[in-house]
Amino acid sequence: MPKPEPVRRRLVVLTVATAAIAVALFGIPLAVGLVQYTLEEQESVLQRTASITARSVQGELARGDSPTVLPDLPADVVLGVYDGDGDLLLGDGPDPSSDEVDRALDGRGSHATVDGNLVVTVPVDGRHEPDGAVRAAMPVSAVYAGLVPVWLGMAGLAGAVLVTVWLSARRQARRLATPLEDLAGAARRLGDGDFSVRTGRAGVAEIDQVGGALDSTAERLDALLARERAFSQDASHQLRTPLTGLRLRLEAALDRPDADLRAALVAGIAEADRLERTIDELLQLARERTGRGDPTDVGALVRELGPARAERLAAAGRGLVLDVAPQLPPAAASAAAIRQVLGVLLDNAEVHGAGTVRIVVRESGEALAVDVTDEGAGPGPDPFAAPPERRSAGGGVHGIGLPLARRLAEAEGGRLVLGRSAPPVFTLFVPAAWPEEGASTPAGPAAPEPAAPEPTAPEPAADGAAGHEPAARPPERAGPDGVRDALGTRR
Structure with missing residues (x-):
């Protein structure tokens, strides 16, 4: 397979070839026209020279005398004066007379190209018939010789045009090819794993x-x-x-x-x-993710997780309470994401918490809220930012999987916040999937607050990025802004 030609060379060759064709299309007709014009101009010079000579020798030929002096002649012009019999009297020319001279003696001037010469003949008017004739001639080669400098100038101009076009084509080809070469290099680097390109x-x-x-x-x-x-x-x-x-x-x-x-x-x-x-x-x-999947029934998902969790908690002498509000809309979030987030929260409550674990599913404005609480001492002020090695006062590791759970929630358009530190209340907010965009669903009965050892005032959220949410329920407002109040602005 032949090696492909670089785009730079293709652009330069194509541009120069186009310019050369354009120069040829204009230059060749111009050169031919210049030759025709020069030949006609030289014929006019010969015609004027012959006419002037005929008038200057008219008197002498009328008296029967032979002329002795010819006027000044242009370069390369040959002049001959003939009498009425066609004999050469003065100058240079064919002797005896040629056909052109005979036509002039008959009273008809002529011009023609004979034996590589431009020939013009004019009669010398007499009383009744021409008293003679004047013949002027010039070699055609002399005409072409005079055109050589002009042709060289035209050729030089054409060469200058082609050189200019070549330089411009190289510059333009470089301007077009260099970015393509850079793109090819960037693509190679990207293929090699350099994603910073x-x-x-x-x-x-x-x-x-x-x-x-x-x-x-x-x-x-x-x-x-x-x-x-x-x-x-x-x-x-x-x-x-x-x-x-x-x-x-x-x-x-x-x-x-x-x-x-x-x-x-x-x-x-x-x-x-x-x-x-x-x-x-x-x-x-x-x-x-390229788009949202099917809406998720959060209540059904929580009920699905309940039996297995209740069995594991019962083995440790603890209980599980599910409180799902009726007539909840589905969630506009992935069931897999919600399941993983709830799994993290329940694992932390099971391993690091104490007492009864309570799951409350409720409606919060235009969002769904899932509260997970237990009766333990809590994970500390900032469990989402704590490294896995950070230990609680009880000696257990709190916060396992919480950063991942928060990222999963935010990837679904929701939020995971710590509503209360002790006893801990983690709340997952996910957007509700309404039948039509902008439509509102009548709010069902308000879900009870998560269980707590005593009715103390809720503490501000420890997560500063969460905007200091209230203990378990963010402010509920109807209308398009309600979901933003519940979910915040971070995605």
């Missing part, structure tokens, strides 16, 4: 559009890589709980060799299924 602007709309598209692709890939890295860090904390549970169940079965292993294996398979579903959902949520 950015292209400059060439001032050419089409090339700038390609560069802008490449920059957008690099930004999206960079953001996707950052999300994948954040996922790989946070998912390890999120997956630690089901892995620990599975390990504990299997170790407990090994410690009791005489016990029935079927129950342990069934429980282990259930934990493995839960772990597999968690991995699949996290991988799905870690990738960029």
Whole structure:
């Protein structure tokens, strides 16, 4: 396969070839026209010279005398004077007379090209018939010789035009090809994993559009890589709980060799299924979403999570209370995201909390709120920013998975806030999916506040970025701004 020709050379060759064709189309007809014009001009010079000579010798020929002096002649002009019999009297010319001279003696002047010469003859008028004739001639080669400087000038001008076009074509080709070469280099760097690559602007709309598209692709890939890295860090904390549970169940079965292993294996398979579903959902949520899925029935999802959680809490002597308000609209968020966020909150309540765990699902303006509370000491002032190594006063690690849960909530257009520090109240806000955009759904009965040991005044939110939400319920307002009051402005 032949090597493709560079675009620079193609542009230069095409431009110069076009200019050369244009110069030829104008220059060749101009050169031919110049030759014709010069020949006619020289014929006119010969005609004037012959006429002047005929008038100057008219008197002498009328008296029968031979002329002795010829007028001054232009360069390369040959002049001959003939009598009425066609004999050459003075100057140069064919002797005996030629056909052109005979026609002049008959009273008819003529001009023609004879033997490579321009020949003009005029009669010398007499009393009744011409007394003689004058013949003027010039070599055609002399005419062409006079045109050589003109032709050289035209050729030089044409060469100057082509050189100018060549230089301009090189400059324009460089202006067009350099951005394309830069784009190719940027694309190679992007393919090698350099997502920080950015292209400059060439001032050419089409090339700038390609560069802008490449920059957008690099930004999206960079953001996707950052999300994948954040996922790989946070998912390890999120997956630690089901892995620990599975390990504990299997170790407990090994410690009791005489016990029935079927129950342990069934429980282990259930934990493995839960772990597999968690991995699949996290991988799905870690990738960029192109649009919202189907609305999610949050009440049904909470009821689905209830039995398994209640069994695990009951094993530790604790209880689980579900309080789902009636006639709730669906949530405009992914079921997988809501399930993962609630899983993080319930895991923290189970591992680090105390007493009864309570889940309240209620309507808050144009959003849905899910409160998760327990009777423990709380995670501290800022659990979302705390590193995994930060330990609570009770010795447990609080905040496992909470940064990931907050990012999942914000990716769905919601928010996760700590409404109260002790006893802890975590509230997940998600936008409600109304039947029509802008339509409002009549508010159902107000859900009760999450359980607390005593009716103390709610504390301000510890999360400064959350805008200091009230304890568990943000201000409810009807109208288009209600959802913004509930969810805030961060996405």
